[in-house]
Amino acid sequence: MKLTIGHLYPDLLNLYGDRGNIQCFIKRLQWRGIDVDIVSCPSGSRIDFERFDIVLLGGGSDREQELVCQYLKKVRKDFKDYVEEDGVVLAVCGGYQLLGNYYKTSSKTIEGLGILDIYTEWSKKRLVQNIILKNPFFLNPIVGFENHGGRTYIGNYTPFGKVLFGLGNTGKSGYEGVTYKNIIGTYLHGPLLPKNPEICDYLLQKALTRKYGGNIRLTALPDSLEHTANTYIVKRFARSF
Ligand code: GLN
Numbered sequence: 001m002k003l004t005i006g007h008l009y010p011d012l013l014n015l016y017g018d019r020g021n022i023q024c025f026i027k028r029l030q031w032r033g034i035d036v037d038i039v040s041c042p043s044g045s046r047i048d049f050e051r052f053d054i055v056l057l058g059g060g061s062d063r064e065q066e067l068v069c070q071y072l073k074k075v076r077k078d079f080k081d082y083v084e085e086d087g088v089v090l091a092v093c094g095g096y097q098l099l100g101n102y103y104k105t106s107s108k109t110i111e112g113l114g115i116l117d118i119y120t121e122w123s124k125k126r127l128v129q130n131i132i133l134k135n136p137f138f139l140n141p142i143v144g145f146e147n148h149g150g151r152t153y154i155g156n157y158t159p160f161g162k163v164l165f166g167l168g169n170t171g172k173s174g175y176e177g178v179t180y181k182n183i184i185g186t187y188l189h190g191p192l193l194p195k196n197p198e199i200c201d202y203l204l205q206k207a208l209t210r211k212y213g214g215n216i217r218l219t220a221l222p223d224s225l226e227h228t229a230n231t232y233i234v235k236r237f238a239r240s241f
Helices: 020-030 062-084 094-098 197-212 224-237
Strands: 002-008 035-041 054-057 088-092 102-104 109-111 119-134 142-153 161-165 178-180 183-186
Touching: 002 020, 002 197, 020 035, 020 054, 020 197, 054 094, 054 197, 062 094, 062 109, 088 094, 088 197, 094 142, 094 183, 119 224, 142 224
Parallel strands: 002 035, 002 054, 054 088, 088 183, 102 119
Antiparallel strands: 102 109, 119 142, 119 161, 178 183
């Protein structure tokens, strides 16, 4: 078995260790004897979504998002087809914003992919801090770090999690991120997956099922260090939980 992971625009969308998410995918597949190929797709390269089982779109500054926008326009249709065919996507912060219709900054409007009918508007006070979420599907709270000027309005989509501590999509809604089919869009950097191995395995399982059918089950890994780290963060910031 083998999964192929497309890392989109790592030269522009690469904030706060987002590429650690790729490392986490690689290690958790290797530990189970599953092969993995990473296809790095820097800006300007040709992107063939048909090869991919997982796509990672990382975070970026407003300036980098504006630069990436011109490349995204060229792949919009292929990316959307991939999503509708249940392709797995992890989109973090700037990448999450770009899945939507637009990101309006203080000075311009950056066009998004329009894969999700959501939008983002910049506001002066940045939302910067540790963040903890709860999603009833996952056993452990989801921990991370957020740093964004944009406020994302997700309408009727299902959020990634309820905010236990931190600010989330708008700082007011009480929710963070978005889910749709096999997409997770989130503001959580840190990077997300090493801090939350359950989320990593969830995405890997989705990709394996899409590629090889429902009989493939990931074996459990011990994860005791990961659980200790998760519990420490949760106790530190969201004691009442
Ligand atoms: N530039 C975007 C914002 O400030 C996204 C930042 C990020 O990816 N951390 O909202």
